[in-house]
Amino acid sequence: MTNDDLPMALPPDAEARRAVPPVICYPTDTLPQPDLVLYRAARAGAVKIDEVIAEPREAAAFRVQAGQFFRITSVEGPQVGDLNLWNLHDPGERFYSGKTRALHGTHLTNGHRMWSNFPHLRPMATIIDDTLAWYGADAFGGRVHDVIGTRCDPHTHHLLSGEDYHHCCHSNLTRAYARAQGVRVGEAAELVHDVLNVFMCTGFTQDTGQYFMKASPVRPGDYLEFFAEIDLLGALSACPGGDCSSEHSSDAAACHPLLIEVFAPQEGALEGWQSSPRNGYSGSHGL
Numbered sequence: 387m388t389n390d391d392l393p394m395a396l397p398p399d400a401e402a403r404r405a406v407p408p409v410i411c412y413p414t415d416t417l418p419q420p421d422l423v424l425y426r427a428a429r430a431g432a433v434k435i436d437e438v439i440a441e442p443r444e445a446a447a448f449r450v451q452a453g454q455f456f457r458i459t460s461v462e463g464p465q466v467g468d469l470n471l472w473n474l475h476d477p478g479e480r481f482y483s484g485k486t487r488a489l490h491g492t493h494l495t496n497g498h499r500m501w502s503n504f505p506h507l508r509p510m511a512t513i514i515d516d517t518l519a520w521y522g523a524d525a526f527g528g529r530v531h532d533v534i535g536t537r538c539d540p541h542t543h544h545l546l547s548g549e550d551y552h553h554c555c556h557s558n559l560t561r562a563y564a565r566a567q568g569v570r571v572g573e574a575a576e577l578v579h580d581v582l583n584v585f586m587c588t589g590f591t592q593d594t595g596q597y598f599m600k601a602s603p604v605r606p607g608d609y610l611e612f613f614a615e616i617d618l619l620g621a622l623s624a625c626p627g628g629d630c631s632s633e634h635s636s637d638a639a640a641c642h643p644l645l646i647e648v649f650a651p652q653e654g655a656l657e658g659w660q661s662s663p664r665n666g667y668s669g670s671h672g673l
């Protein structure tokens with residue numbers, strides 16, 4: 387719905403223009419591919435070294451070294467998680483949701499990677515195991531694990547409702563980062579970024595093109611597992627929307643914890659693998 391009631395002039399060749407077939411913006415034939423066989427073989431012999439719980443309507447931070455694995459698991463009940471990643475040694479390098487979407491599509495699954503922002507633009511983590519990969523696309527165009535949405539936040543909530551709410555994912559991630567790194571809340575808030583919406587089922591409506599969500603198909607025991615391509619600081623928020631079947635940014639929805647586990651491979655299990663270097667562009671921008 388808009389306030390725009392100007393008459394719409396239809397050009398005579400409107401249908402011909404609409405009929406032009408699309409082309410993929412970023413063909414991925416030349417994109418460096420992860421060695422999933424190697425990663426999964428290393429994972430098979432890996433041992434658990436850490437675990438943290440993201441409590442309902444809260445976030446938890448965790449650290450993963452390059453070459454290790456982390457798994458996010460649904461426990462107790464259907465729950466969506468908002469994931470942020472930073473380079474453990476440089477918070478200026480962080481997950482770039484928009485470019486990840488441009489490279490892999492609106493939703494991520496096995497073999498897709500979480501890419502970092504400019505000028506770094508390198509894989510931060512690779513998805514190696516997704517128990518919801520079977521979901522594919524439903525009749526509404528819904529898919530799981532999106533990189534469309536930003537994260538629920540108190541600013542948009544205030545804009546739309548005039549109220550303050552402190553347990554949106556943006557605030558949960560801010561508190562988790564501030565505590566983990568010992569920085570002030572304002573500094574942490576600026577480093578929180580657009581997320582990977584773990585387990586969230588979303589798409590765009592056919593008629594208005596609006597971002598929609600629906601009840602996540604996740605069930606306790608489902609998980610999404612990653613290989614860390616660089617040393618990472620992560621933070622995961624158990625979204626106040628719960629399974630995101632009705633609303634978020636409130637205490638109304640049933641909300642459940644999420645489990646994060648970290649696994650280390652055996653010595654020598656990643657023979658031949660190297661952490662990705664930063665992007666090779668000169669950075670001169672033509673000057």
Ligand SMILES: [Zn+2]
Pocket residue numbers: 468537538554555556624625626627634
């Ligand atoms: Zn949220």
